Structures are given as structure tokens and as C-alpha cells.
Amino acid sequence: MRLLANSSSPFKSATARRREREAKRQAVLLAAVRMFNERGFHATSLDDVATSLGITKPTVYHYLGNKDQILLECVTFGLEQLLEAVEESRAASGTGLERLRVFLRRYAEINMGDFGRCVIRTGDEALSPESARSFRALKKRIDQAMRDLIAEGMEDGSITQGDPWIAAFTLAGALNWPARWYDPRGTRRPAEVAAEMVDFLTRGLAPRA
Amino acid sequence: MRLLANSSSPFKSATARRREREAKRQAVLLAAVRMFNERGFHATSLDDVATSLGITKPTVYHYLGNKDQILLECVTFGLEQLLEAVEESRAASGTGLERLRVFLRRYAEINMGDFGRCVIRTGDEALSPESARSFRALKKRIDQAMRDLIAEGMEDGSITQGDPWIAAFTLAGALNWPARWYDPRGTRRPAEVAAEMVDFLTRGLAPRA
Structure with missing residues (x-):
């Protein structure tokens, strides 16, 4: 043998x-x-x-x-993708606005994916109190990172002065929403939709001279 | 007597x-x-x-x-407030952008109120199939009205050219989000926060010359 x-x-x-x-x-x-x-x-x-x-x-x-642990796992996975996007934008070169745009495009794209969608669609009340605390803590880190990027852009003059909190909520809202409306079976790819949304938020509604 | x-x-x-x-x-x-x-x-x-x-x-x-009927009643009440805001903006004078701004400010304000919050926080799956259909039909009317206002502004040149669908989703997302973060116990009034958000969306992130 x-x-x-x-x-x-x-x-x-x-x-x-x-x-x-x-x-x-x-x-x-x-x-x-x-x-x-x-x-x-x-x-x-x-x-x-x-x-x-x-x-x-x-x-x-x-x-x-169990179901609560699975949901926490799903949203944690989505939030980790967003935290990676924070790291990428921090490592990127350019003005505050340029780095913010890198982050926002990735942020929007992630929200069109399975786990990002779940982060947005999950309310605290769906989780156990302990899981909800962990969920909120991770979300706070993302929110803080977005405000930091905005504040840096306001400081170097690449972003218009204003309240970084309101600006961050406005941007996050616009770019969280695809979790509700983006249809992955459509013809437009997430990266393309994300880029158009970020361009729109950068230039604003009113035409530029 | x-x-x-x-x-x-x-x-x-x-x-x-x-x-x-x-x-x-x-x-x-x-x-x-x-x-x-x-x-x-x-x-x-x-x-x-x-x-x-x-x-x-x-x-x-x-x-x-029953609970389903109550939830439908709540979201219908919120959506009727939004439809009134559509009517107001249609009756307003000014360019497409000016009328859109009137609508967006009211839209954001309503979303910070009890019934608007409920519209945003309610997913289709919370309602019975029949109630969900009615909910979706009303939401479609609001979405359509926003796209119409945007298209009018693009036509008269007061709004930058682009895809009215993406623009509408971007604006709606930004202004739906206060339903999740606005705290009525805070010091800032809904009208004030709404105005700042709409200014931000009108002028964009990048400074104007």
C-alpha cells in the first residue's frame, strides 16, 4: 500500500x-x-x-x-466598511474638500450595498439594548469623522463656512437615502450614481458663474 | 319655571x-x-x-x-402636510429655484414634526399590503412634485442642469434625515434648521467666487 x-x-x-x-x-x-x-x-x-x-x-x-446577534453582525460589518472609507480618505492627498469627496463617494456606494443598506434601514429599536449601544457607538465614530473632514475643509477654505454639524447631517442624509431607493437591478452602477450625487452636493443647486 | x-x-x-x-x-x-x-x-x-x-x-x-389603520392614518396625515407644501410652492411666484426652495424648507420642517417623522421612519413592511400600496401612492405624488419643480428650475436656468431624478433623491434624502436626528428638545427651531439646510443645498460645498 x-x-x-x-x-x-x-x-x-x-x-x-x-x-x-x-x-x-x-x-x-x-x-x-x-x-x-x-x-x-x-x-x-x-x-x-x-x-x-x-x-x-x-x-x-x-x-x-440568535437573530439579534446576526443583525448586530450585519450592521457592524457595514459600519466597518464605512470606517475603512474614513481611513482611505484620511490617507488621501488634496484639500479638505477633495478628501471629503473621496469619502462621500465611498460612503454613498457602501450604502447601496447589502450591509450599508442594513445599517441605514435598522432602527435602534430593532436591536437589544446592549447591541443598540454598540451600534450607536460605531455610528458616532462615522459621524464624527465626517464632521472632522468638513471642519478641515472649512479651515483650509476649500469648503464654504457654516455649521459642520448641519453640513454633516445634510450630506449624510443625502447619501444614506440610496439605501432606500437605489435598485441594484437597474442599469446605473453604484459608483456612477455616487459620483453624480457628490458632484451635485459640491456644486449646489444654483448655477455657478 | x-x-x-x-x-x-x-x-x-x-x-x-x-x-x-x-x-x-x-x-x-x-x-x-x-x-x-x-x-x-x-x-x-x-x-x-x-x-x-x-x-x-x-x-x-x-x-x-386597529394598529395598521392607525399607522396608515399617521403617515397619511404627514403626507397630506407635504402635499399642502407642494400646493403652496406651486402658488408661489419666482423662478423654479425660488419655488423649489419654498417647498424644500416646508418639506424639511414637516419632517421634523410628529407626523413627518412617522412618514420617514415607517417602512412599507410595517403596513398591511393594502395600506402599504396607499402609502406608496401618496409618496410617489410627493416625489413627482419635487422632480417637477426641479425640472422647471432646470428649464428656466435657475437650477444647474443634471438628472432630475438623482437631484430629487439627493434633496429628499438630505431633508428626510432630520426625522432621525432632529431633537425637538434642542434650542434650534425647525424653521431655522430647515433654512440652513436648504441654503447649504442651494450653494453647495465648494465656495462660490
């Missing part, structure tokens, strides 16, 4: 097992977030999520925990 | 009874909308609404019907 070479062992390596587990976890998370977005959190049961993947509800629990 | 004058009759006139009924109905509606906004629709029971007014749940039913 010939021994099998290590690479063709029928037993998976620890790394492969970890990778496989992570891939399964991501698949369950994606199925859950899409169902939350489509049907609403309350109207979604973990049974439906399980059925859509051809697995059982205990398997969903095994990978992600 | 002297006959009582008609005006001091202990029996209420039909008009007074109607008016009283309407005042009670409004009070129940306001208590309900505030609770929906504060706790979320799902977390609010009609028992809580009844208790907050010192009445019973059957009395709430008597005035407004």
Missing part, C-alpha cells in the same frame, strides 16, 4: 477548515442581510434564512447566533 | 359633538404617532397608547381602528 502524499490527504488542514468555516459563515450572513433588507427584520425568521441556503436553523445559530 | 336659553342647554349640539369627537380622535392619533416615533411601531401596543391618555384600548379602536 502506497502512502498518500500530504497534499492529497482526505483530511483537511486546520487552515482549510478555518477558511471553509469562514466562507460558510459569510454565506449565512449574506443570506440573512439580504432577507432583512428585502422583508424587514421583524418579518424575517431564521427558518427562512436557513431554508434559502438549504440548511437548518440550528446551523444558522451555530455560525452566527 | 323659566326655560333655559338654547345656548345654555345641557345637551350638546350636533356640531359641538362632532367637534369634540374630532378633538378626541386627534388626541389619540397624536399620542399614537409620538409613541410609534419614540419606541418604534412594533414595540408600541395600543394598550400603551390607551394608558398614556387614561382611556381603554376599545376606546382607541373606536376612534382610530
Whole structure:
């Protein structure tokens, strides 16, 4: 009898097992977030999520925990994407306005994706008090980062003077809204829509001379 | 024995009874909308609404019907305020941009009020399919009116050329968002915040020469 070479062992390596587990976890998370977005959190049961993947509800629990934990995981994933966008814009060169525009375009794009949509569509009241606290804390970091970028632009003169709080809420509102109206089955890509919205917010409604 | 004058009759006139009924109905509606906004629709029971007014749940039913009917009533009331704002802006004089600005300021202000907040915070999935259809139909009228005002401004040159759909979604998003962040207990009045937001959207982020 010939021994099998290590690479063709029928037993998976620890790394492969970890990778496989992570891939399964991501698949369950994606199925859950899409169902939350489509049907609403309350109207979604973990049974439906399980059925859509051809697995059982205990398997969903095994990978992600209960419904509250899954929702927290979904919004945390979305908020982490937004925090990465903050980091990218901080590393970018240019005026405050230029760096803010980099951030805003990514921000809008993320909100058109599965996890960003979930961040916007989730009200605090859907989460347990503890999860809601964690959700609010992450959102505060994003809001603060946006205000900081605006304040930097106001300081270097690339952004018109005004109240950074009101400016940040105005921009965030405009660019959160695609989570409600953007249709991924349409012809326009998220990056293109995001760029047009940011141009619009930069130049304003009134024509420039 | 002297006959009582008609005006001091202990029996209420039909008009007074109607008016009283309407005042009670409004009070129940306001208590309900505030609770929906504060706790979320799902977390609010009609028992809580009844208790907050010192009445019973059957009395709430008597005035407004079941929870779905009450929510539909709340959002319809908010959307009617927005439709009035459309009419006002249509009757206003000035360029397309000027009339749009009149509309946008009222639009933002309404969204900081009890019923406008409820319009924004209510997802279709919270309503029965029939109520959701009615909700969507009214929202479409508002969206259409905003796009019409924008298109008029683009035609008369008072608004920069662009896609009226994207412009309308951008404006609506910015001015819907106060339903989530505006705190009526703060020091700034809705009209003042609305005016600053609309100025910001009109002039844009980049300074004007």
C-alpha cells in the first residue's frame, strides 16, 4: 500500500477548515442581510434564512447566533466598511474638500450595498439594548469623522463656512437615502450614481458663474 | 319655571359633538404617532397608547381602528402636510429655484414634526399590503412634485442642469434625515434648521467666487 502524499490527504488542514468555516459563515450572513433588507427584520425568521441556503436553523445559530446577534453582525460589518472609507480618505492627498469627496463617494456606494443598506434601514429599536449601544457607538465614530473632514475643509477654505454639524447631517442624509431607493437591478452602477450625487452636493443647486 | 336659553342647554349640539369627537380622535392619533416615533411601531401596543391618555384600548379602536389603520392614518396625515407644501410652492411666484426652495424648507420642517417623522421612519413592511400600496401612492405624488419643480428650475436656468431624478433623491434624502436626528428638545427651531439646510443645498460645498 502506497502512502498518500500530504497534499492529497482526505483530511483537511486546520487552515482549510478555518477558511471553509469562514466562507460558510459569510454565506449565512449574506443570506440573512439580504432577507432583512428585502422583508424587514421583524418579518424575517431564521427558518427562512436557513431554508434559502438549504440548511437548518440550528446551523444558522451555530455560525452566527440568535437573530439579534446576526443583525448586530450585519450592521457592524457595514459600519466597518464605512470606517475603512474614513481611513482611505484620511490617507488621501488634496484639500479638505477633495478628501471629503473621496469619502462621500465611498460612503454613498457602501450604502447601496447589502450591509450599508442594513445599517441605514435598522432602527435602534430593532436591536437589544446592549447591541443598540454598540451600534450607536460605531455610528458616532462615522459621524464624527465626517464632521472632522468638513471642519478641515472649512479651515483650509476649500469648503464654504457654516455649521459642520448641519453640513454633516445634510450630506449624510443625502447619501444614506440610496439605501432606500437605489435598485441594484437597474442599469446605473453604484459608483456612477455616487459620483453624480457628490458632484451635485459640491456644486449646489444654483448655477455657478 | 323659566326655560333655559338654547345656548345654555345641557345637551350638546350636533356640531359641538362632532367637534369634540374630532378633538378626541386627534388626541389619540397624536399620542399614537409620538409613541410609534419614540419606541418604534412594533414595540408600541395600543394598550400603551390607551394608558398614556387614561382611556381603554376599545376606546382607541373606536376612534382610530386597529394598529395598521392607525399607522396608515399617521403617515397619511404627514403626507397630506407635504402635499399642502407642494400646493403652496406651486402658488408661489419666482423662478423654479425660488419655488423649489419654498417647498424644500416646508418639506424639511414637516419632517421634523410628529407626523413627518412617522412618514420617514415607517417602512412599507410595517403596513398591511393594502395600506402599504396607499402609502406608496401618496409618496410617489410627493416625489413627482419635487422632480417637477426641479425640472422647471432646470428649464428656466435657475437650477444647474443634471438628472432630475438623482437631484430629487439627493434633496429628499438630505431633508428626510432630520426625522432621525432632529431633537425637538434642542434650542434650534425647525424653521431655522430647515433654512440652513436648504441654503447649504442651494450653494453647495465648494465656495462660490
